[in-house]
Amino acid sequence: MSADVSDLSLVRRVQRGDKGAFDALVLKYQHKLVKLVMRYVRNPAEAEDIAQEAFIKAYRALPQFRGDSAFYTWLYRIAINTAKNAVVSRDRSPIEYDLDRNNTDESYDMQGRMKDPDTPEGLVLTDEIRTTVNSAIEALPEDLRTAIVLRELEGLSYEEIAATMDCPVGTVRSRIFRAREAIDRRLREVFEGGLGRVEELG
Amino acid sequence: MNEELDSQLSAMFDDELPAAECELLARRLSRDEQLKARWGRYAVIGATIRAERGVRLNAGLAGRVSAAISSEAPLAAEPASQPKKRWDIGWWQPLAGVAAAAGVAAVSIIWMRSQVLPDAMPAVVQTVVPAIAIDNRTDHRTANTPVAATVASATTRGNTGESDSYVVPKNAPRRLVVPSTELANYVVAHSEFSSPVTRRNLLSSFMASESGTAGMSAVSEEPTEDVQDDAKIPQ
Numbered sequence: 001m002s003a004d005v006s007d008l009s010l011v012r013r014v015q016r017g018d019k020g021a022f023d024a025l026v027l028k029y030q031h032k033l034v035k036l037v038m039r040y041v042r043n044p045a046e047a048e049d050i051a052q053e054a055f056i057k058a059y060r061a062l063p064q065f066r067g068d069s070a071f072y073t074w075l076y077r078i079a080i081n082t083a084k085n086a087v088v089s090r091d092r093s094p095i096e097y098d099l100d101r102n103n104t105d106e107s108y109d110m111q112g113r114m115k116d117p118d119t120p121e122g123l124v125l126t127d128e129i130r131t132t133v134n135s136a137i138e139a140l141p142e143d144l145r146t147a148i149v150l151r152e153l154e155g156l157s158y159e160e161i162a163a164t165m166d167c168p169v170g171t172v173r174s175r176i177f178r179a180r181e182a183i184d185r186r187l188r189e190v191f192e193g194g195l196g197r198v199e200e201l202g
Numbered sequence: 203m204n205e206e207l208d209s210q211l212s213a214m215f216d217d218e219l220p221a222a223e224c225e226l227l228a229r230r231l232s233r234d235e236q237l238k239a240r241w242g243r244y245a246v247i248g249a250t251i252r253a254e255r256g257v258r259l260n261a262g263l264a265g266r267v268s269a270a271i272s273s274e275a276p277l278a279a280e281p282a283s284q285p286k287k288r289w290d291i292g293w294w295q296p297l298a299g300v301a302a303a304a305g306v307a308a309v310s311i312i313w314m315r316s317q318v319l320p321d322a323m324p325a326v327v328q329t330v331v332p333a334i335a336i337d338n339r340t341d342h343r344t345a346n347t348p349v350a351a352t353v354a355s356a357t358t359r360g361n362t363g364e365s366d367s368y369v370v371p372k373n374a375p376r377r378l379v380v381p382s383t384e385l386a387n388y389v390v391a392h393s394e395f396s397s398p399v400t401r402r403n404l405l406s407s408f409m410a411s412e413s414g415t416a417g418m419s420a421v422s423e424e425p426t427e428d429v430q431d432d433a434k435i436p437q
Contacts, residue, residue, distance in 0.1 A: 005221045006214040009228040017276035019268075020232030026264045027242040028215065031249035034257045044256050048263050055267045063277055129259045133250035151216060152251040158218045177212040183247050184240065191243070 007071040014062055022062075026055050029072060033079050040083035050086050054079035132190050136183040147172055148179035211237060215244045307392065 007028075013021035033054060037047040058078050065074055137145055143165070150156045150164060158176075162169045207227075213219040214227050231237050246259050386405055 004217060006217050006219055006224045006228070009221065009224040010232070013228055013232055015277055017278050018229075018232050019271055019276060020238070021228060022271060023264060023268050024228075024231050024238060024241055026267045027238065028245050030263045030267075031245060031254055031257050031259070034263070035254045038256055044258060047256075048258070052263055052266055052270070055263075056270050059267075059271050059274070059277075125260050126258055129246060130250050133247055137251065148247075149251060152248040158213075158216065173209070173213050173218065176216065177209045180212050180244055180247060181208065184243050187243050187246065191239075 004070040004072075008067055011062065011065060011067070011071055014059070015065075022059055025071070025075075029075060030055075032072075033075065036076060036079055037083045040080075040087050046086075047083075050083050051079060053086075054082040057082060128190055129187065132186050133183055136186040137179075140179055140182055144175050144179040144182070147175035148183075151176050207237075208240070211241060212244065215241060 007025065010021040010025050014025070030051065033051045034044070034047050037050045037054070038044065041047050041050065054075070058075050061078070065071070137148070140148070146165060147161055150161045151158075156164065158169045158172045161172045161176075165172065207230075210219055210223060210227055211231070214224055214231075219227065231241060242264065249257060249259060390405070
Protein backbone atom coordinates (compact mmCIF):
# COMPACT_ATOMS: atom_id res chain seq x y z
CA MET A 1 0.00 0.00 0.00
CA SER A 2 1.43 3.34 -0.97
CA ALA A 3 1.79 5.64 1.97
CA ASP A 4 -0.15 8.86 2.23
CA VAL A 5 -2.69 7.82 -0.38
CA SER A 6 -5.67 8.70 1.80
CA ASP A 7 -4.23 12.10 2.69
CA LEU A 8 -3.49 12.72 -0.95
CA SER A 9 -7.03 11.91 -1.99
CA LEU A 10 -8.30 14.41 0.57
CA VAL A 11 -5.71 16.98 -0.46
CA ARG A 12 -6.74 16.70 -4.11
CA ARG A 13 -10.33 17.32 -3.13
CA VAL A 14 -9.36 20.43 -1.19
CA GLN A 15 -7.34 21.64 -4.15
CA ARG A 16 -10.46 21.29 -6.27
CA GLY A 17 -12.35 23.50 -3.86
CA ASP A 18 -13.82 20.99 -1.38
CA LYS A 19 -13.36 22.59 2.04
CA GLY A 20 -15.02 19.66 3.80
CA ALA A 21 -12.08 17.46 2.88
CA PHE A 22 -9.77 19.85 4.71
CA ASP A 23 -11.87 19.39 7.88
CA ALA A 24 -11.02 15.69 7.72
CA LEU A 25 -7.31 16.47 7.47
CA VAL A 26 -7.53 18.85 10.43
CA LEU A 27 -9.41 16.28 12.51
CA LYS A 28 -6.81 13.67 11.73
CA TYR A 29 -3.72 15.73 12.49
CA GLN A 30 -4.80 18.30 15.07
CA HIS A 31 -3.56 16.41 18.10
CA LYS A 32 -0.25 15.50 16.54
CA LEU A 33 0.27 19.06 15.42
CA VAL A 34 -0.49 20.54 18.84
CA LYS A 35 1.87 18.05 20.43
CA LEU A 36 4.56 19.03 17.93
CA VAL A 37 4.08 22.74 18.58
CA MET A 38 4.25 22.13 22.33
CA ARG A 39 7.94 21.39 21.88
CA TYR A 40 8.33 25.09 21.19
CA VAL A 41 5.74 26.61 23.50
CA ARG A 42 4.70 25.19 26.85
CA ASN A 43 1.30 26.78 27.06
CA PRO A 44 -1.31 24.40 25.49
CA ALA A 45 -3.61 27.28 24.57
CA GLU A 46 -0.80 29.04 22.75
CA ALA A 47 0.12 25.78 21.07
CA GLU A 48 -3.43 25.43 19.83
CA ASP A 49 -3.40 28.97 18.46
CA ILE A 50 -0.18 28.27 16.61
CA ALA A 51 -1.52 24.97 15.30
CA GLN A 52 -4.64 26.76 14.12
CA GLU A 53 -2.52 29.35 12.32
CA ALA A 54 -0.46 26.56 10.78
CA PHE A 55 -3.57 24.81 9.48
CA ILE A 56 -4.84 28.03 7.93
CA LYS A 57 -1.46 28.69 6.33
CA ALA A 58 -1.43 25.14 5.01
CA TYR A 59 -4.89 25.58 3.53
CA ARG A 60 -3.81 28.74 1.74
CA ALA A 61 -0.62 27.08 0.50
CA LEU A 62 -2.29 23.88 -0.67
CA PRO A 63 -2.42 24.97 -4.33
CA GLN A 64 1.38 24.85 -4.25
CA PHE A 65 1.49 21.38 -2.66
CA ARG A 66 2.46 18.96 -5.42
CA GLY A 67 2.68 15.78 -3.39
CA ASP A 68 6.46 15.45 -3.64
CA SER A 69 6.52 14.75 0.07
CA ALA A 70 3.89 13.29 2.38
CA PHE A 71 1.19 15.74 3.35
CA TYR A 72 1.90 15.43 7.05
CA THR A 73 5.61 16.10 6.48
CA TRP A 74 4.69 19.25 4.61
CA LEU A 75 2.17 20.23 7.27
CA TYR A 76 4.68 19.63 10.08
CA ARG A 77 7.20 21.89 8.37
CA ILE A 78 4.64 24.68 8.22
CA ALA A 79 3.77 24.15 11.89
CA ILE A 80 7.40 24.20 12.98
CA ASN A 81 8.09 27.41 11.06
CA THR A 82 4.95 29.00 12.47
CA ALA A 83 5.94 27.97 15.99
CA LYS A 84 9.47 29.32 15.60
CA ASN A 85 8.17 32.62 14.27
CA ALA A 86 5.69 32.84 17.12
CA VAL A 87 8.43 32.25 19.67
CA VAL A 88 10.66 34.89 18.09
CA SER A 89 7.90 37.50 17.92
CA ARG A 90 6.81 36.69 21.45
CA ASP A 91 10.35 37.09 22.75
CA ARG A 92 10.60 40.46 21.03
CA SER A 93 7.31 41.70 22.45
CA PRO A 94 7.47 43.35 25.84
CA ILE A 95 5.57 41.51 28.55
CA GLU A 96 2.56 43.53 29.55
CA TYR A 97 1.62 43.68 33.17
CA ASP A 98 -1.75 45.12 33.95
CA LEU A 99 -2.17 45.27 37.66
CA ASP A 100 -5.73 46.51 37.41
CA ARG A 101 -6.87 43.86 34.98
CA ASN A 102 -8.58 41.64 37.51
CA ASN A 103 -10.62 44.53 38.82
CA THR A 104 -11.64 46.22 35.61
CA ASP A 105 -11.67 43.79 32.71
CA GLU A 106 -13.86 40.81 33.30
CA SER A 107 -14.15 40.03 29.62
CA TYR A 108 -10.41 39.40 29.44
CA ASP A 109 -10.74 36.90 32.24
CA MET A 110 -13.56 35.10 30.48
CA GLN A 111 -11.62 34.93 27.24
CA GLY A 112 -8.62 33.61 29.09
CA ARG A 113 -10.68 30.93 30.75
CA MET A 114 -12.25 29.89 27.48
CA LYS A 115 -8.86 29.43 25.89
CA ASP A 116 -7.26 27.90 28.92
CA PRO A 117 -7.29 24.14 28.71
CA ASP A 118 -6.60 23.88 32.39
CA THR A 119 -10.01 25.16 33.43
CA PRO A 120 -11.76 22.61 35.64
CA GLU A 121 -14.31 21.90 32.95
CA GLY A 122 -11.70 21.32 30.26
CA LEU A 123 -9.65 19.12 32.53
CA VAL A 124 -12.62 17.02 33.57
CA LEU A 125 -13.70 16.45 30.00
CA THR A 126 -10.25 15.57 28.76
CA ASP A 127 -9.77 13.25 31.70
CA GLU A 128 -13.11 11.60 31.08
CA ILE A 129 -12.24 11.00 27.44
CA ARG A 130 -8.93 9.46 28.43
CA THR A 131 -10.46 7.32 31.11
CA THR A 132 -13.16 6.10 28.76
CA VAL A 133 -10.76 5.22 25.98
CA ASN A 134 -8.29 3.52 28.30
CA SER A 135 -10.95 1.45 30.02
CA ALA A 136 -12.37 0.48 26.63
CA ILE A 137 -8.94 -0.63 25.51
CA GLU A 138 -8.48 -2.65 28.66
CA ALA A 139 -11.77 -4.40 27.99
CA LEU A 140 -10.77 -5.41 24.48
CA PRO A 141 -9.85 -9.01 23.65
CA GLU A 142 -6.10 -9.33 23.56
CA ASP A 143 -5.78 -9.76 19.79
CA LEU A 144 -7.78 -6.59 19.15
CA ARG A 145 -5.88 -4.66 21.83
CA THR A 146 -2.53 -5.76 20.45
CA ALA A 147 -3.50 -4.81 16.92
CA ILE A 148 -4.73 -1.31 17.79
CA VAL A 149 -1.81 -0.59 20.11
CA LEU A 150 0.74 -1.73 17.53
CA ARG A 151 -0.93 0.51 15.01
CA GLU A 152 -1.48 3.64 17.09
CA LEU A 153 1.39 3.48 19.55
CA GLU A 154 4.10 1.89 17.46
CA GLY A 155 2.90 3.19 14.10
CA LEU A 156 3.31 -0.16 12.40
CA SER A 157 1.72 -0.80 9.02
CA TYR A 158 -0.89 -3.53 8.60
CA GLU A 159 1.72 -5.69 6.91
CA GLU A 160 4.14 -5.29 9.80
CA ILE A 161 1.40 -6.03 12.31
CA ALA A 162 0.43 -9.10 10.31
CA ALA A 163 4.02 -10.30 10.47
CA THR A 164 4.19 -9.58 14.19
CA MET A 165 0.90 -11.27 15.01
CA ASP A 166 1.39 -14.02 12.45
CA CYS A 167 -1.92 -13.51 10.71
CA PRO A 168 -3.15 -12.27 7.32
CA VAL A 169 -3.29 -8.53 6.58
CA GLY A 170 -7.05 -8.75 6.17
CA THR A 171 -7.35 -10.06 9.70
CA VAL A 172 -5.30 -7.15 10.98
CA ARG A 173 -7.53 -4.69 9.21
CA SER A 174 -10.58 -6.36 10.70
CA ARG A 175 -9.11 -6.46 14.21
CA ILE A 176 -8.16 -2.81 14.16
CA PHE A 177 -11.57 -1.85 12.87
CA ARG A 178 -13.35 -3.90 15.54
CA ALA A 179 -11.14 -2.44 18.24
CA ARG A 180 -11.93 1.08 17.09
CA GLU A 181 -15.62 0.32 16.94
CA ALA A 182 -15.63 -1.03 20.47
CA ILE A 183 -13.80 2.00 21.81
CA ASP A 184 -15.86 4.40 19.72
CA ARG A 185 -19.13 3.05 21.14
CA ARG A 186 -17.99 4.07 24.62
CA LEU A 187 -16.49 7.32 23.43
CA ARG A 188 -19.63 8.36 21.60
CA GLU A 189 -21.54 8.20 24.86
CA VAL A 190 -19.14 10.72 26.34
CA PHE A 191 -19.29 13.04 23.38
CA GLU A 192 -22.99 12.82 22.69
CA GLY A 193 -24.64 12.14 25.97
CA GLY A 194 -22.27 11.88 28.88
CA LEU A 195 -21.29 15.41 29.72
CA GLY A 196 -23.37 17.07 27.07
CA ARG A 197 -20.70 19.64 26.58
CA VAL A 198 -18.93 18.36 23.57
CA GLU A 199 -20.70 19.43 20.47
CA GLU A 200 -17.60 19.05 18.41
CA LEU A 201 -14.55 16.91 18.49
CA GLY A 202 -12.11 19.43 17.24
CA MET B 203 -24.06 2.78 9.60
CA ASN B 204 -22.75 0.37 7.05
CA GLU B 205 -20.11 -1.85 8.63
CA GLU B 206 -18.17 -2.20 5.39
CA LEU B 207 -18.07 1.58 5.08
CA ASP B 208 -16.79 1.92 8.64
CA SER B 209 -14.17 -0.72 7.98
CA GLN B 210 -13.04 1.22 4.95
CA LEU B 211 -12.96 4.40 7.00
CA SER B 212 -10.74 2.72 9.59
CA ALA B 213 -8.38 1.48 6.88
CA MET B 214 -8.33 4.87 5.21
CA PHE B 215 -7.47 6.51 8.51
CA ASP B 216 -4.42 4.23 8.63
CA ASP B 217 -3.47 4.87 4.99
CA GLU B 218 -4.19 1.24 4.24
CA LEU B 219 -7.03 1.62 1.77
CA PRO B 220 -6.47 1.20 -1.99
CA ALA B 221 -6.29 4.49 -3.87
CA ALA B 222 -9.46 3.94 -5.88
CA GLU B 223 -11.49 3.28 -2.73
CA CYS B 224 -9.84 6.27 -1.06
CA GLU B 225 -11.07 8.57 -3.80
CA LEU B 226 -14.66 7.47 -3.33
CA LEU B 227 -14.52 7.53 0.44
CA ALA B 228 -12.80 10.92 0.53
CA ARG B 229 -15.70 12.38 -1.39
CA ARG B 230 -18.19 10.91 1.03
CA LEU B 231 -16.12 11.85 4.07
CA SER B 232 -15.98 15.48 3.07
CA ARG B 233 -19.77 15.67 2.88
CA ASP B 234 -21.03 13.27 5.55
CA GLU B 235 -20.89 14.92 8.97
CA GLN B 236 -21.53 11.65 10.81
CA LEU B 237 -18.68 9.97 9.04
CA LYS B 238 -16.49 12.97 9.74
CA ALA B 239 -17.36 12.82 13.44
CA ARG B 240 -16.42 9.16 13.54
CA TRP B 241 -13.16 9.96 11.75
CA GLY B 242 -12.48 12.61 14.40
CA ARG B 243 -13.12 10.11 17.21
CA TYR B 244 -10.65 7.72 15.60
CA ALA B 245 -8.12 10.52 15.92
CA VAL B 246 -9.02 10.99 19.59
CA ILE B 247 -8.56 7.27 20.21
CA GLY B 248 -5.12 7.41 18.65
CA ALA B 249 -4.13 10.49 20.65
CA THR B 250 -5.26 8.80 23.85
CA ILE B 251 -3.35 5.61 23.15
CA ARG B 252 -0.24 7.65 22.42
CA ALA B 253 -0.86 9.44 25.73
CA GLU B 254 -0.32 12.86 24.19
CA ARG B 255 -0.12 14.76 27.43
CA GLY B 256 -1.01 18.43 27.43
CA VAL B 257 -3.07 18.01 24.29
CA ARG B 258 -6.71 18.83 24.78
CA LEU B 259 -8.94 16.24 23.23
CA ASN B 260 -11.89 18.61 23.06
CA ALA B 261 -10.09 21.78 22.14
CA GLY B 262 -12.44 22.92 19.40
CA LEU B 263 -9.44 23.45 17.16
CA ALA B 264 -10.97 21.81 14.11
CA GLY B 265 -14.10 23.88 14.51
CA ARG B 266 -12.09 27.10 14.70
CA VAL B 267 -10.03 26.20 11.65
CA SER B 268 -13.18 25.26 9.74
CA ALA B 269 -14.81 28.58 10.68
CA ALA B 270 -11.74 30.53 9.63
CA ILE B 271 -11.54 28.74 6.32
CA SER B 272 -15.24 29.06 5.57
CA SER B 273 -14.76 32.78 5.02
CA GLU B 274 -12.04 32.15 2.46
CA ALA B 275 -12.56 31.56 -1.21
CA PRO B 276 -12.40 27.89 -2.19
CA LEU B 277 -9.17 26.77 -3.76
CA ALA B 278 -9.42 26.20 -7.46
CA ALA B 279 -5.90 25.22 -8.38
CA GLU B 280 -5.14 22.53 -10.89
CA PRO B 281 -2.43 20.67 -9.04
CA ALA B 282 -1.67 18.29 -11.88
CA SER B 283 -0.78 21.09 -14.26
CA GLN B 284 1.58 22.85 -11.89
CA PRO B 285 4.60 20.61 -12.12
CA LYS B 286 4.31 20.62 -15.91
CA LYS B 287 4.17 24.41 -15.92
CA ARG B 288 7.26 24.67 -13.79
CA TRP B 289 9.03 22.20 -16.02
CA ASP B 290 7.98 24.15 -19.09
CA ILE B 291 9.33 27.36 -17.63
CA GLY B 292 12.49 25.80 -16.37
CA TRP B 293 13.88 23.69 -19.17
CA TRP B 294 14.94 26.43 -21.56
CA GLN B 295 16.57 28.65 -18.96
CA PRO B 296 19.82 26.64 -18.68
CA LEU B 297 19.93 26.32 -22.46
CA ALA B 298 19.55 30.06 -22.88
CA GLY B 299 22.36 30.56 -20.39
CA VAL B 300 24.55 28.08 -22.23
CA ALA B 301 23.84 29.72 -25.57
CA ALA B 302 24.60 33.19 -24.21
CA ALA B 303 27.84 32.02 -22.57
CA ALA B 304 28.97 30.20 -25.68
CA GLY B 305 28.14 33.21 -27.86
CA VAL B 306 30.09 35.60 -25.63
CA ALA B 307 33.04 33.20 -25.50
CA ALA B 308 33.08 32.75 -29.26
CA VAL B 309 32.85 36.49 -29.98
CA SER B 310 35.56 37.34 -27.47
CA ILE B 311 37.88 34.64 -28.84
CA ILE B 312 37.38 35.79 -32.40
CA TRP B 313 37.97 39.37 -31.34
CA MET B 314 41.11 38.47 -29.41
CA ARG B 315 42.47 36.55 -32.34
CA SER B 316 41.73 39.37 -34.75
CA GLN B 317 43.45 41.83 -32.38
CA VAL B 318 46.49 39.73 -31.72
CA LEU B 319 46.96 38.12 -35.05
CA PRO B 320 46.32 40.62 -37.80
CA ASP B 321 46.61 39.02 -41.19
CA ALA B 322 49.30 41.39 -42.29
CA MET B 323 51.56 40.61 -39.38
CA PRO B 324 54.47 38.44 -40.30
CA ALA B 325 54.48 34.94 -38.94
CA VAL B 326 57.60 35.53 -36.96
CA VAL B 327 55.82 37.97 -34.64
CA GLN B 328 53.62 35.19 -33.39
CA THR B 329 56.52 33.78 -31.48
CA VAL B 330 55.84 34.00 -27.79
CA VAL B 331 58.19 36.38 -26.10
CA PRO B 332 57.98 36.50 -22.34
CA ALA B 333 58.01 40.09 -21.20
CA ILE B 334 60.13 39.34 -18.19
CA ALA B 335 62.92 38.25 -20.45
CA ILE B 336 62.61 41.37 -22.48
CA ASP B 337 62.37 43.67 -19.45
CA ASN B 338 65.70 42.49 -18.18
CA ARG B 339 67.27 43.15 -21.49
CA THR B 340 65.69 46.28 -22.82
CA ASP B 341 67.44 48.75 -20.57
CA HIS B 342 70.13 49.40 -23.11
CA ARG B 343 68.50 48.26 -26.30
CA THR B 344 65.09 49.78 -26.43
CA ALA B 345 65.66 51.25 -29.81
CA ASN B 346 66.49 47.92 -31.35
CA THR B 347 63.76 45.85 -29.84
CA PRO B 348 61.63 43.94 -32.33
CA VAL B 349 57.93 44.63 -32.61
CA ALA B 350 57.00 42.17 -29.92
CA ALA B 351 59.63 43.34 -27.53
CA THR B 352 58.75 46.97 -28.12
CA VAL B 353 55.24 46.42 -26.89
CA ALA B 354 56.47 44.62 -23.83
CA SER B 355 59.03 47.23 -23.02
CA ALA B 356 56.38 49.92 -23.09
CA THR B 357 55.90 49.17 -19.44
CA THR B 358 59.26 50.65 -18.67
CA ARG B 359 60.15 54.30 -18.71
CA GLY B 360 63.22 55.05 -20.63
CA ASN B 361 66.35 53.65 -19.19
CA THR B 362 65.39 53.98 -15.54
CA GLY B 363 63.51 50.70 -15.51
CA GLU B 364 60.73 52.37 -13.46
CA SER B 365 57.32 51.09 -13.93
CA ASP B 366 55.26 53.14 -16.32
CA SER B 367 52.04 51.90 -14.94
CA TYR B 368 51.01 50.83 -11.48
CA VAL B 369 48.40 48.57 -12.97
CA VAL B 370 50.81 46.25 -14.66
CA PRO B 371 53.69 45.18 -12.45
CA LYS B 372 57.07 45.67 -13.97
CA ASN B 373 57.97 42.04 -13.92
CA ALA B 374 54.58 40.63 -14.63
CA PRO B 375 54.92 37.95 -17.25
CA ARG B 376 53.15 39.08 -20.38
CA ARG B 377 52.64 37.40 -23.63
CA LEU B 378 51.98 39.09 -26.83
CA VAL B 379 50.42 36.10 -28.47
CA VAL B 380 48.18 33.67 -26.72
CA PRO B 381 48.68 30.28 -28.23
CA SER B 382 45.68 28.28 -29.24
CA THR B 383 46.42 25.66 -26.59
CA GLU B 384 45.98 28.26 -23.91
CA LEU B 385 42.85 29.55 -25.56
CA ALA B 386 41.53 26.03 -25.60
CA ASN B 387 42.39 25.66 -21.92
CA TYR B 388 40.67 28.97 -21.23
CA VAL B 389 37.53 27.82 -23.01
CA VAL B 390 37.50 24.51 -21.17
CA ALA B 391 38.03 26.22 -17.85
CA HIS B 392 35.22 28.68 -18.48
CA SER B 393 32.83 26.36 -20.21
CA GLU B 394 30.91 25.36 -17.15
CA PHE B 395 27.65 26.44 -18.70
CA SER B 396 28.35 25.74 -22.33
CA SER B 397 26.94 22.78 -24.14
CA PRO B 398 29.25 19.93 -25.06
CA VAL B 399 28.54 20.49 -28.77
CA THR B 400 29.53 24.15 -28.65
CA ARG B 401 32.59 23.36 -26.62
CA ARG B 402 33.66 20.61 -29.02
CA ASN B 403 33.23 22.91 -32.03
CA LEU B 404 35.34 25.60 -30.41
CA LEU B 405 38.03 23.18 -29.42
CA SER B 406 38.06 21.66 -32.88
CA SER B 407 38.55 25.08 -34.39
CA PHE B 408 41.39 25.74 -31.95
CA MET B 409 43.03 22.50 -32.77
CA ALA B 410 42.74 23.25 -36.45
CA SER B 411 44.25 26.67 -35.95
CA GLU B 412 46.84 25.20 -33.59
CA SER B 413 48.08 22.91 -36.30
CA GLY B 414 48.32 25.94 -38.59
CA THR B 415 50.13 27.95 -35.96
CA ALA B 416 52.43 25.07 -35.27
CA GLY B 417 53.46 25.23 -38.85
CA MET B 418 54.08 28.91 -38.48
CA SER B 419 55.93 28.37 -35.24
CA ALA B 420 58.12 25.90 -36.96
CA VAL B 421 58.95 28.60 -39.38
CA SER B 422 59.51 31.16 -36.68
CA GLU B 423 61.79 28.87 -34.74
CA GLU B 424 64.27 29.48 -37.46
CA PRO B 425 64.95 33.11 -36.79
CA THR B 426 64.89 35.30 -39.81
CA GLU B 427 67.48 37.84 -40.38
CA ASP B 428 65.09 40.59 -39.38
CA VAL B 429 64.68 39.14 -35.98
CA GLN B 430 68.32 38.52 -35.51
CA ASP B 431 69.13 42.01 -36.58
CA ASP B 432 66.41 43.84 -34.74
CA ALA B 433 66.18 41.98 -31.49
CA LYS B 434 69.77 41.64 -30.66
CA ILE B 435 68.98 39.92 -27.44
CA PRO B 436 72.14 38.81 -25.78
CA GLN B 437 72.37 35.09 -25.31
